[in-house]
Amino acid sequence: MGGARHNVVMSPSMIKSVLTIRGVTTAPLVQHISKKILGERGVFEKLNPSDHHVFVHNIPNQFMHEPSLSQTSTAAANFIQREAPNLVTFSAAPIDQMMWERPADVTVIEGKGQLCEVDFFKLIRHFVGTVTTTTLFGQAILETFPTLLQDVWSVDDQFATLSMGPPRHLTPGISAAYIARDRLLDALAIFHQALLLWDEGNDLGMEFRDLRDLEDVSEPIKNRVRKAKDLGLSPQDSAPAHLALLWAMNGNSPNIVFYHLLRLYANPTLLGEIRKEIAPFVKVSRPTREETGFPILEAPRLSIDVDGLCSSSELLKASFYETLRLDSAGLSFRQLTADLTLTETEEEATKAGRSTPQNYSLKNGELVIVPHGVVHNDPMQYSNPNQFDPLRFIKTDPSTGQKRAKYETLTPFGGGMPACKGRAFAEKKILALSAAIVSLWEISPADAKELKIPGHKISSAAFLPKNDIRVRISPRYPA
Numbered sequence: 308m309g310g311a312r313h314n315v316v317m318s319p320s321m322i323k324s325v326l327t328i329r330g331v332t333t334a335p336l337v338q339h340i341s342k343k344i345l346g347e348r349g350v351f352e353k354l355n356p357s358d359h360h361v362f363v364h365n366i367p368n369q370f371m372h373e374p375s376l377s378q379t380s381t382a383a384a385n386f387i388q389r390e391a392p393n394l395v396t397f398s399a400a401p402i403d404q405m406m407w408e409r410p411a412d413v414t415v416i417e418g419k420g421q422l423c424e425v426d427f428f429k430l431i432r433h434f435v436g437t438v439t440t441t442t443l444f445g446q447a448i449l450e451t452f453p454t455l456l457q458d459v460w461s462v463d464d465q466f467a468t469l470s471m472g473p474p475r476h477l478t479p480g481i482s483a484a485y486i487a488r489d490r491l492l493d494a495l496a497i498f499h500q501a502l503l504l505w506d507e508g509n510d511l512g513m514e515f516r517d518l519r520d521l522e523d524v525s526e527p528i529k530n531r532v533r534k535a536k537d538l539g540l541s542p543q544d545s546a547p548a549h550l551a552l553l554w555a556m557n558g559n560s561p562n563i564v565f566y567h568l569l570r571l572y573a574n575p576t577l578l579g580e581i582r583k584e585i586a587p588f589v590k591v592s593r594p595t596r597e598e599t600g601f602p603i604l605e606a607p608r609l610s611i612d613v614d615g616l617c618s619s620s621e622l623l624k625a626s627f628y629e630t631l632r633l634d635s636a637g638l639s640f641r642q643l644t645a646d647l648t649l650t651e652t653e654e655e656a657t658k659a660g661r662s663t664p665q666n667y668s669l670k671n672g673e674l675v676i677v678p679h680g681v682v683h684n685d686p687m688q689y690s691n692p693n694q695f696d697p698l699r700f701i702k703t704d705p706s707t708g709q710k711r712a713k714y715e716t717l718t719p720f721g722g723g724m725p726a727c728k729g730r731a732f733a734e735k736k737i738l739a740l741s742a743a744i745v746s747l748w749e750i751s752p753a754d755a756k757e758l759k760i761p762g763h764k765i766s767s768a769a770f771l772p773k774n775d776i777r778v779r780i781s782p783r784y785p786a
Contacts, residue, residue: 312673317682321649321667322718325675330645337363343472344462345554346492347547354538362534367552369527371731379525380735383442384613391743392606394434395780397421406449407433410457421782424753428565428761428775432460435561435740442736443528443556444498447520452494456557461487463558466767488550495549499542502532528552559635560733562769566634566760567627567741569776570695572750573758577697581623582745588616589746593784607747607784613739623738624712625697632717633695636680637768639718643673658687679718746783753777 316322325331341347351359369375390405398404399415411430416422436456440449449455462469465484475485501515502524515521528549535545571578590610599605616623647669656664669675684692689699702713752758754777761772 312670314667314669314673314675316649316675316677317685318649318651318655319682319688320652320655322677322682324649325641325677326639326718328647330643330647331641331675332644333641335642336640340470341547341551344466344469344488345547345550346488348544350540350544351548358538362531362538362548366527366531366534369530370525375525375527376731376735379442379732380613382523382525383438383732383736384611384739386438386441387739387743388609388611390434390438391609391740391747394430394744394748395423395425397423406453407437416779422779423781424777424779426775427569427750427778428772431565431568432561435564436460436557438736438740439556439560440553441523443525444553445521445524447515447523448494448498451498451514452490454490455494458487458491459554459557462491462554463766464771466558467765491550491553492543492546495546495553496542499532499535499545499549502529503536503542506533556733558767559769560737562766562771563627563630563634564737564740565772566770567630567737568744568750569758569760570630571626571741571745573760574695577622577626578745581620581626584622585616585620585742585746588612588620589742591746591784607782609743609747611739611743613735616742617735617738620738620742621701621710621712622697623742625700627734627738627741628700628712628714628717629695629697631769632683632689634763635769636678636683636763636765639677639679641675641677643669643671643675646671677718683717749781749783751779753779 316325338347338352341351342349351363354362370379393405395408395413396404397415398408399413401409404413407430408425410433411425411427414424416424433456436459437449440456461484465480468481469484473481476482497514501511502521504511505515505521506529511520531548532545535548571581588611591607592610593607594605596602596604649667649669651659651664653664656662682688686692700712700715700717701710702715703710750758758778759776761774761776763770764773765771
């Protein structure tokens with residue numbers, strides 16, 4: 308196909324080999340995405356291999372390691388603690404709402420206390436996007452460019468189509484996506500230039516007026532801007548690399564949080580068990596009017612022990628893994644740079660009805676594709692694959708008898724060097740977000756007896772919902 312042989316790998320053991328061996332490259336696919344979707348103009352291809360590796364891989368990898376992992380996780384937790392109690396404000400006027408409420412068509416239900424109806428996906432998408440973007444790029448970028456997240460969504464909604472390089476005016480959606488990408492590249496070039504000026508202690512210009520505006524930008528982003536300067540890359544040259552990270556961090560997490568929360572609220576028994584499990588690590592309090600001395604009751608106060616939550620909340624983690632299995636379907640592409648022989652295990656051969664393991668010989672230059680979503684729904688790997696069953700990921704350690712949530716054959720983030728650079732941060736952030744929201748809020752369907760899980764619309768990895776879902780939200784700690 309397309310002048311090349313494509314090999315689709317479905318065996319977990321062979322997938323592990325393909326994703327971790329060194330005799331492969333992802334350069335053709337990365338270059339294609341960079342040009343067709345992110346607007347890159349071939350600048351990075353001209354870098355020498357060492358500089359390219361540092362800029363594209365080493366610096367983003369800082370998000371996976373200390374001290375950056377703790378710094379970004381702490382920043383995200385602080386934002387969630389501060390703003391999750393304001394997920395909805397029960398304000399009817401958009402001017403009084405939080406920025407993530409405004410796109411969600413909030414309707415306050417009069418005479419019912421604190422109760423409102425919202426478009427749930429829009430609300431969660433913008434809230435999670437705000438958490439992620441402010442954690443990595445600082446708070447000022449959304450204040451300076453208020454359409455930034457909506458532009459990211461416009462690009463992500465058309466990701467599959469954009470990858471084919473259609474004309475700009477093929478459809479209204481494609482035209483809007485190209486316009487949104489142009490705005491994003493302009494905004495990120497301005498952000499890059501301002502960060503250079505900030506690093507030198509100079510005036511930031513018109514868009515970012517105060518040096519303090521950029522103090523909360525994460526260190527890996529600052530380091531990448533410094534590296535770009537060392538390499539002689541202009542802000543315009545560097546903007547597609549910033550867009551790649553901005554899109555990668557915002558294209559999948561909101562979708563997963565949306566489906567994760569829906570699946571929890573749709574199962575009251577599971578929701579109750581998880582609330583009990585996370586209670587030691589997610590504390591909610593609400594001071595009385597007498598304690599504060601104010602006539603208006605304050606919003607609840609939230610405190611999250613992220614490390615404790617992530618290390619001890621096994622059912623919460625298992626439900627997150629099961630959501631990844633059901634609601635994401637990424638693809639991994641590799642091109643071989645040497646001949647390769649893959650061999651399935653005896654167990655896999657037995658499951659497939661073969662008496663001996665099968666060998667497969669792949670040649671230099673051939674393409675290898677791993678369809679993670681297909682593997683994640685393979686009945687040979689997961690019994691009753693269409694069923695939401697977090698317990699399938701709970702395993703007992705034979706030496707200690709302790710129950711732990713384990714990934715096993717799940718590969719939602721890919722693998723090897725090209726794997727998602729923010730996967731460790733993303734897991735901590737998603738667990739903290741889901742734990743905070745289920746601790747603070749009650750959610751029920753607006754016009755049905757039970758919450759229905761929307762069907763899937765293809766995206767880059769985590770599925771988009773085919774339709775939004777209207778829900779009613781009320782606080783668990785009412786006035």
